[in-house]
Amino acid sequence: MQVLVFSSVTIGLLAVVSPTVPPTEHGAAPTAAIPPAATAVECKIKPVAGLAKSTVAIYPLIDDPVAFCIDEAGRFYFAESDRQERGIEDNRSSSWWLLDDIASQTVPDRLAMYEKWASKREGGMAYYSKYADRIARLADADGDGIFEQRTAFAGPFNEPLDGSGAGLLALDGDIFYTNIPNLWRMRDVDGDGVAEFKLKDSTGYGVRVALRGHDMHGLTLGYDGKIYWSIGDRGYHVTTSDGALLHDPRAGAVFRMNPDGSELELYYTGLRNPQELAFDNYGNLFTGDNNSDGGDKARIVYCMEGGETGWSMDYQTLEGANQRGPWNQEGIWHLRPDLAPHKVKDFSPLQPAWTLPPLDHVSSGPSGLVMYPGLGLPARYNDHFFLCDFLGGDSYSQVIAFAFEPVGAGFKVVDEHPFIENVLPTDVDFGYDGKMYVSDWGGGWESGEKGELYAVWDEALVHDARILETTALFRDGFAQLDSDELAALLAHADRRVRMRAQFALASRGGETTALLSDIARNASDRFARIHAIWALGQQANGVRGDRDPSAAVLELLDDRDAEIRAQAARMLGESRCVAASEKLAELCSDDNARVQAFAALALGKLGAQSALPAVISMLGQNGDRDPFLRHAGVQSLAWMNDRAKLGELAAEPVASIRMAVMLSMRKLRDPRLASFLNDPERVIRLEAARAINDIPMPALQPQLAASLARFTAHTDSTGTAEAPRMSHAFTREVWQLDRVGTAADLRSDANFSAKPTEVTELAVGAAPRNAGNKFLARISGTIEAPETGDYIFAIASDDDSILSVGTSDDRASLVELAHVDGYSEPTDFESQPNQRSKPVHLVKGQRYAIQALHAEGGGGDHCSIAWTLPSGGVEAPIGVAPVDRSEFPHMRRAIEACLAQGTIECAVLLCDFALTSANPPAMRIEALEALGVWMAPPPRNRVNGAFRVIDIGARDEALFKSVLARKLAPLAESADPLVRLTARDVATKYGVSLDPAVSLLAVGDEKLAASERVSSLRSLAGDSAGRLAPALVTALTSNAPELRAEARTMKLRANSNDALALLSEAALHGTTFERQRAMSDLATLGAAADAVLAQLVAQLVDGSLDASLRLDIVEAGQLRAEGQVHDALAQWMSSASSNPLARYETLTLEGGDAVAGKNVVLYHSSAVCLKCHNVQGNGGNAAPVLDGVATRGDAKFLLHSLVNPTETIAEGFANAGESAMPAMDTILTAREIRDVVAYLKTLK
Template sequence: MRKFPVRILLALLAIAGIVYACAPEVNNKYEAKSISLDPETAASEAAKIRKEMNVEILDDLKLDLWAADSIVQDPIAISVAPDGRIFYTRASRQTSSEFDIRGHMDWTVASMSFETVEDRREFLRKTFEADNDQSMAHLKDLNNDGVRDWRDLTVEKENVWYVTDKTGDGVADYTQRYLEDFGEEITDVANGIEYHDGNVYVAVGPDLWKASDENNDGIADGTEALAHGFAVHIGFSGHGMSGVTVGPQGRIWWGIGDIGSNVTDKDGKNWKYPNRGVVVRCDPDGSNYEVFAHGVRNTHEFAFDQFGNLITVDNDGDHAGERERLVYLIDGSDTGWRINWQFGKYTDDKNNDYKVWMDEKMSLARNDEQAAYFLPAIQNFVNGPTGLVYNPGTALSPDYYDRFFVAEFRGSPNNSPIHSFSMKPDGAGFALADHDTIVKGLLPTGLDFGPEGSLYFGDWINGWGTKNEGRIWKLDVGADAGAETELRKEVGELLTSDFSRNDEPSLAELLGHQDQRIRFKAQFELAKRAENGFEAFREVSAGSKEQLARIHAIWGMSMMNRRGYEEGEGAFAELLLDADAEIIAQAAKMIGDLKQSGHAEALIGLLGHPSARVRFFAMEALGRTEETAAVEPIVAMLREDDGQDPWLRHGGMVALGRIGDAVAMRNLAADPSRNVRLLAVVALRRMESPEVKAFLQDEDEYVVAEAARAINDDFTIPGAMWPLASTLNARAWTSEPLIRRAINAAVNVGNDRAIDELVKYVDNTSNPAPMRAEALAALGTWADPSVFDRVDGRYRGVRKKSAVYVTEKLGSIIPELIAKGEAGVRKAAIRASSSLELKGTTDQLATMMTQDGNPDIRAESLVALDKLHAPNLEQLLRTALNDRNDQVRRRALELLPASTIEPASATKLYRDIIVEGTVGEAQSALAGLAKLPGAEGEALLGELIGQMAAGKLPAVIHLDLVEAVEAHDGNTELQKQLSAYEEELMKTDDLGLMATALAGGNKRAGYRVFYRNTTAQCTRCHAIFEYGGNVGPNLAGVGHRLSPRELLTSIIRPSEALAPGHETVLVTLNNEEMLSGIVVSRTPEYLEVKTGKTETKKIPRADIAEEETLPSSMPSVDGKISRREIRNLVAFLTSLKGEEG
């Protein structure tokens, strides 16, 4: 990859074009640091880079490089100040001081147990004690104290810089560090920033910070934490705090991804959402904090339209077959995601692989199989959303007004476009109206509009990690399309003018300006002016002919009321009678926002309004004001809607939950409307009321399942747990979500009655076999269950119990369960017999192992016999070694080391198998040798290394041998032999020991790596036919196109072999002209490059001075997953040779 900063800086320094300042400032908290470019040099370099870039843009747009690599590095979020300065956050801690769980999967259990950021702090301090193994492996001695420990995590600080164009020539020529701060061991990366009213708000877990520059020297004088408690878990990098913006009522809004939050606000109220993402808001001083929406995975950024509706795109869960989701978030909404649906229980042998998010169809737009408690997506939408903004009303051209803009970040400029889209009303919510791709060929991060109407965006350039490079681009229409209109010039002037000098009438007039930023600026200024300001708002709200002016006036009155202005509360009551439905809706919304009492009668009357939007906000206000008299009217309105409008339905659940009348909700159990009963269930769930148990008797299984979700999931409702468990055998259920939760409830109850329920369910052969097997698995792990919930995966902690009663009850029926019936139930029964140590089953298991016709049963029986320490185990193992099935023989080989067979005898068996057995048997034999103690086995391993070095050992067992030798790490002679082999191998194969992954893999295990491994995350970028992501090439038929070596190289060194259509080159011609593009074809005479949406260029080889391939955005899996997993992945990919069947 071309290293622009080095080249640019050297060139500029050579011509004395840069002034680099780094000197301490006496009166500042932060050290001054700035870079100044010669304007001509800056413009020349920007033009040069722009010419090199292969970028596709819509025909009516033009793209210019505004700030080059020499003054921008690793920009994440950006915020454009009214004077045109662009503030941006720069990732500094990402590489050495912040962790991604995918690189530390052994931390998963601990991380999932965290409830607060202090839990994470304690974990990091214990994990990184001085110079222990973890510290030596993962830390650098950043504080130079000669010790590696958690204190090294407190050295690196996050940075905020601003960039500006001092000369006004359209290219940035100056940058200054605004602050360098935030560096505790629990500090995340700064993913969010907003400049507002002279302050800079920075989102960097665990805090939202407010920075100020009192002396206007461009350097922050200090910071204040407004909210604390974000980033509870160690999760996916990039899922931290982000999206800082100013909302319609002057509050600061931001969000965090699914690494969660647990915040206590300034009034002492606790907001506990440790396992999900949230969108939150507070006043600029940190007061009036509240969680607006929860259940998001990683919205990154969101935006408000001209009516204050919050639109965003939420990231998907990286599961095969799902995509990101376009969502309209409403107050109190739960959009369903939990971090425990990403990882945790899925790698726990005591648990199962049931995924609520996927198995219950929650990742999709609304469908009949989904739960009722969450707000579904509008639709599945673009991948990897990062920056998102809304056109303020004058930016670009009229063709782009009332549109949102969202950046896709997929790690590669080849497939990370910026989209423009618009929304249209759909009942109380919205639907996607249309969308276009407007820019493609860069790697955009944050977006924001400049005061002159251009769209600016950060550019990560390539890849996922920091690289000390970055850019900021400017997108606009041409002059003939409106870039230099008088309106846009006026907006720029108004944004920089001092509104404190304006009188109230002029400010009131600006409430109706076409540009949203001007309207907000006028609104916020009037809100500072006490009685005069409120009267101005009141007059506009009541008498203006401009709808948007009236709406901003309503928001302004709300601001003033919330900040303590007590006069004029009746203003909203008057507006509830307005002829304009939107004005009524906004007034109702503000009443609810303020929790203003005295409007119940009017609001209840509006529940019958013809506008769904009015009905929605009237209902929301009644919920926020907790009007108990509104329960029946709300229910009546929702009964009539019958669940057709998802926003009305969800808003109703939120409102009824807030009102909190549990008795009224319980009494709806007899309501004839299924939708009404569902509303009651979810409302009771939100109250955490045990009264929800009444709905376990519902005649409709879907309603019962929803009640089961309410009781079992998240923090659970303990008072209703036994009623749920006791429903297991109440009817012949068919709903898997319900049955699983009833089984799990029995585990949670944990008493003898719960055991009776599970045993009864297992013993009933008319019940679904997979669910009987699940109940058996729950019984089998009864004494020491998984620390994770068997359904939703939430961390439940260690729950050890006595096994006496479960052993007694299960022992009486286990023989028949083992002997006959569905194979899954039999296997589960065998596992339960071993885990519960049912010694009385050993004779039966021995018979099964030797005589059963199903090899899975024979293999499972052998494992159980080993765990039960069967008295005749040695003979059984010898019998299994002669079994007609390879799987059984392999299992026996793996069990030999722990058996009573002498190591010398076991070694002889292993030697014979390696020489004469199948590939699978030889691999199992080596797996056994890895665990076999004694000199005999180690001597055999030494012989085998010699055979491998001499080329006399089959390649399909090379990796197994290497792993076996590495397992005997105490034998220095063996390790020397292996090192010598590796050294010799490197002379002819630069893959080294990784070459052992070329052969011998298991394609079925590789399938699991591809689709399920949360560290490899293959389907995040790749699909096989239609299943998976579309960032990288589709891998259907890849086994035909690439050899195993090519596949392995692409996995561990992705930049060495790029797929067609994904290779970007930077070409320098003999005349020093430079261009970039995607390689179309190569011949000895020409290099053909795609340089635009449809344009290609054939470049004669003779004209090319230098050709440089930019690195792949695909991260290597080397060191992240094991060599064995890599081998299995290669085997799976190699098998992909046919067409879709």
């Protein structure tokens, strides 16, 4: 009998593989005993009331602990890493190799990348081996609860490709260790605490750098006796022992194998950074997955076999309008109301069907995870999990407790609460002594020769006789027990005891089959029955006959306990019991969703094509309601691989069945899925487009490109009925002033109590543009909610405005939600975070009061109110037809397919799409931008960021320009200003004339936004009809500083004789914006510009130069290698304070660009501000919320918080010690710091 249970491989059979590494200069692990310094340290952690605590070990006994495990003798093994940002790098701090990293497909590719960029590192390639990872073993020799012995078990691990070592598992004398690129097995043969033998069980993990900490980790022992582990989104290219290739360079995953290294397989994928895995008492696997610092949330994930979460490493560096790509834009990480009803009320309308949704958003920095084994804590923690929430500092990090309750074939999180606070936890586990142990990184994010280990326990329970029994069982081993003793342990209170007893019984083969069968059928204890089923499953591999382990389990498919039926179905599928097919098909209609799911998966494993109708019926009955049950059916169909039947079902009238067929074809990479691009159901069309672009399936790209025709003027662009129009009422009142209206005026009710100068009724929530100067206005009325759910309100205005919405239709219920400081562009509802509200819950059909107060000084003016509906549609302003975002995923991918195909027909299709005014402006702009890069496409897919170089060798630029000349002209007069602007930019880039007369008129039209007038001016650069000259004259005398500045720059580029004089005048006497721009332009000139630059440097030296211009003249002067400007600036630099902070105060407190600063805060890939901070509900919770930060101090305070964060600790974070935030002057340029200060000043 071949038994599927494995003890560790005999040492004599191990291949001895010692890593050949150069000696490490730092972090060498000591081998002698170290005094127990922990005894002198006060225990800082704060567990829940009633529990005891102690410090077990501190540095140097424990040093930079990433993860730990506990062996059967109670000894602790720590994965320690000294190489964080010292050999183990991060794309945020090494952005120069990003494209190479995204292109990497194998581990050798990553090594080649290191070698290519070795000159960037101090010492070249030797840099990567200066510090090391290692495994340290700690022991409590005298039994006093404090460790005093440390041994260097294994290391150093410091090959350039190594690290981080982040996962450990002790099993029957072997220590398994995950350290990219290898999964190691090690053993201490002679008992000296040092591993003499090392074996690489598999290799090829970590083909990319991605982000630091996204390593291989999570080693845990499964219900089936297999070893499971995880990897972050550094990807893998692994050849298994039987020659199969597991390859995905973009995603994190879960793997499993037998303890002897055989049968390595992929179990779950699409994860970002699943640092730890944990099974519950029923063999369900869970993990905590990190957020991407892009407004998304960390998630609890149920890892159902064959499933995908949907993350791709390529998403991480997508910013701006397509931030994080489909992850954010399509709501992959969003919650479902059936799984998390306490957090969301509506389904995400674009969440893909090919992904499995998260169960909940728990923590912000999930790290170690463990399930309570059953002894040592109060009864309320039965069935609870404990998750480390690592946020860089003690005071805001914690260990969180929670449990799960079944929901259909999935689960929901319940009883979430802090269990241990004031700890920076990396890992958590339970000893065999009834205590919980937590490792503490020691502070910050990087390696720092720090670390602690703490214990938490219940003094009233820790001496339980069953805990003493557990300790003895693991110390002495289970092999020495007879089968009846082992059978009794299947009902033990500690899950770990039950599992080891299960494995021991399974390993005895046929002699225990009858015993296990009897327990599975007749035991009174549910856990004993389940473990017996699992043990029989371990025995059943390929075995049939008198003592067939599957025979007893077959009977259990009729058991009254649904969980027993589910576990029996699972085991029969795992053991490939073909005889179970008929009964399993019946269970696809069981009244319990878990039973249905495991039955369907089992049928797929069996390849039981005869049961395909039962699976199809289950999918039809589910109707896409339960995503986990749908996945079970889809995975079953894919494993059955009945392609002929799938082809027939593609025309099935039931949409949920067609969806399942589509998703199965995706798993099979079946090219027939392209037919679903024409499905009558939008959601199915979207899935087809996703599959073709995202996998990718290049052969189907022409069909995807052609599907863009669905959205041109010649076809029905949506296929859906128009949404019903709601009844809104708006009135605009105006109070004319004899002075400039200001923001302060809006805060005084008295200003709106007099009789208005003018009253008009409005059809939509927007005032007429450019209506006058020096006035106050109020738009007020009521709005009707078209659907129930959470709305986001927004306001855009020039100048200041305040938006309020009521909780009813009574004006007395108005609550301020958003405001504009200064001004925004007419269609810009988000440049200032204060322009958008937090979610506001409205009820369909109910009316709510609304009010917008508006102050105008001079020049252009506008004021409009927008809202985003729960379904995702946007009305801007309220009352216009909402923007339908439901087709965005299809449109984006079809546009990208057109760009990749590169045919003239595709260029025409993109133009027609942009010309179709019914299409959303954002997508029309997307099409125009694709045309803008037609002759030089970026190397990354514009939808999901994947590295895909497009061959442009066959593209005819002249023919392409002729298409633009024929097609784009009408877009110069589009009703949407951003469409007009983008079209002009494309035309300018390729030298194509749209309508020069229209562009000339636009340059002089003061009602247009400055950005559009600038674009119109640029479009005339190649005009042969002489319109550029009058356009420049108009621009230079316009009321828009941006337009005047652009005209001077264009004259400079054209080598105009008057360019120097114009720039000199602007540099000395223009607006702040013009002076900054002119200095930048003058710096590009030769000695002719030195006179004016020297004059400005002189003003810097004598202190008369405006503070907003100091950085600009310093940067301009630094471009001079010699001469009067260089010398004068050098003199000033030498006399200025040598204190870097003082220099920043001189240069960066004024003059920044708030919009650019916002982009740094939201999107800078190295600063990653939203990893810890939160703005308008987006970001982390490990640092102060930035909303209102401008009210906490002046510009100097804001600057200091950036450059010296420890100096200015916000209220509520004062106990954190040294700030985990790095000084931003090491990451950002001075200009970026100035911009961030300007942005922070707007956050009032």
